[in-house]
Amino acid sequence: MTTQEARELVNGPMWEMVRNRFLATGEFAVYPPGDMRRLEYLDPATRRMIALWTEAIGKVEEWKKIVDGARVRELKERYPGIYPEVFRYQAYFAKYKDSPGCEDAVRLLLKLKFPEAYELCCC
Numbered sequence: 001m002t003t004q005e006a007r008e009l010v011n012g013p014m015w016e017m018v019r020n021r022f023l024a025t026g027e028f029a030v031y032p033p034g035d036m037r038r039l040e041y042l043d044p045a046t047r048r049m050i051a052l053w054t055e056a057i058g059k060v061e062e063w064k065k066i067v068d069g070a071r072v073r074e075l076k077e078r079y080p081g082i083y084p085e086v087f088r089y090q091a092y093f094a095k096y097k098d099s100p101g102c103e104d105a106v107r108l109l110l111k112l113k114f115p116e117a118y119e120l121c122c123c
Helices: 003-011 015-025 036-041 044-063 069-078 085-096 103-113 115-122
Strands: none
Touching: 003 015, 015 036, 036 044, 036 103, 036 115, 044 085, 044 103, 085 103, 103 115
């Protein structure tokens, strides 16, 4: 990293995230734009929601068949804000049903549900 690149990083919007990750892990890493490893810069709550959404997208076909009230309440509790909303996004992820965690599926998820994370990771 050149001095000019370091100045741009420190004066840019990513510095706080890079610094926080360094303080938490002891590893100083600056990933280039478009690198999905930039997800590591996000706060734990956002990363957890992305992981839950990815998991839900993979299970949406199975969940469509659930009609038992107790099971529905359990899913709503375990996936708050995701179940049953995930059904509205099912058509977008139809081609990723066998691999909901692939990079393209995660990019699409970020674009649809997490625009700030999409901008950080993909732009």
